[in-house]
Amino acid sequence: EPEVTQTPSHQVTQMGQEVILRCVPISNHLYFYWYRQILGQKVEFLVSFYNNEISEKSEIFDDQFSVERPDGSNFTLKIRSTKLEDSAMYFCASSGTGLAGGNPYEQYFGPGTRLTVT
Amino acid sequence: DAKTTQPPSMDCAEGRAANLPCNHSTISGNEYVYWYRQIHSQGPQYIIHGLKNNETNEMASLIITEDRKSSTLILPHATLRDTAVYYCIARSGGYQKVTFGIGTKLQVIP
Numbered sequence: 001e002p003e004v005t006q007t008p009s010h011q012v013t014q015m016g017q018e019v020i021l022r023c024v025p026i027s028n029h030l031y032f033y034w035y036r037q038i039l040g041q042k043v044e045f046l047v048s049f050y051n052n053e054i055s056e057k058s059e060i061f062d063d064q065f066s067v068e069r070p071d072g073s074n075f076t077l078k079i080r081s082t083k084l085e086d087s088a089m090y091f092c093a094s095s096g097t098g099l100a101g102g103n104p105y106e107q108y109f110g111p112g113t114r115l116t117v118t
Numbered sequence: 119d120a121k122t123t124q125p126p127s128m129d130c131a132e133g134r135a136a137n138l139p140c141n142h143s144t145i146s147g148n149e150y151v152y153w154y155r156q157i158h159s160q161g162p163q164y165i166i167h168g169l170k171n172n173e174t175n176e177m178a179s180l181i182i183t184e185d186r187k188s189s190t191l192i193l194p195h196a197t198l199r200d201t202a203v204y205y206c207i208a209r210s211g212g213y214q215k216v217t218f219g220i221g222t223k224l225q226v227i228p
Binding site for chain 1: 150156159167211
């Protein structure tokens with residue numbers, strides 16, 4: 001079964017450093033998302049991306065965050081200057097379009113990247 | 119998305135059916151009921167969704183009341199691997215963000 005993959009599985013960085021979290025969505029999907037989950041808290045939506053642009057973003061997704069689809073397979077989340085409170089699990093997800101591109105009703109989530117900011 | 123209410127936790131004996139309730143009394147006509155689960159520290163996993171008819175797939179069954187104000191997710195023969203947090207979510211489309219609540223923590227007991 002196709003799956004969303006994420007790298008790295010764990011990233012440790014110092015406060016103020018830039019990090020890039022990488023995701024490979026399911027190949028025929030066209031909708032992409034990032035979510036985060038601070039330890040012990042709810043899964044929170046960050047941003048959705050379609051047709052090479054952001055379609056929706058939350059209040060959390062401020063100017064420190066950016067997303068990019070640099071090629072036909074990767075989807076990245078960049079945090080420019082990390083803060084201690086950015087420590088969390090970051091989940092990438094993708095969904096299909098229902099045409100030739102997979103089930104439009106499901107969002108498939110990756111296993112997550114644990115980001116630790118020290 | 120309409121607000122959903124779930125019990126914070128439930129236990130179920132291994133091999134028995136797990137029935138997880140959800141209230142969504144303000145759900146609108148174009149909103150589907152979705153269920154996801156999250157096994158400890160893993161990414162959320164889609165289980166099932168429905169609009170007004172009962173639905174069944176290889177993982178679970180979804181029973182939606184006729185007035186659509188509540189639903190029940192049924193795991194017919196719970197195993198230890200079904201121990202997870204289960205989220206009931208009302209949302210109007212597959213492309214939209216998923217808004218997760220606190221969910222129900224299901225503990226399957228040997």
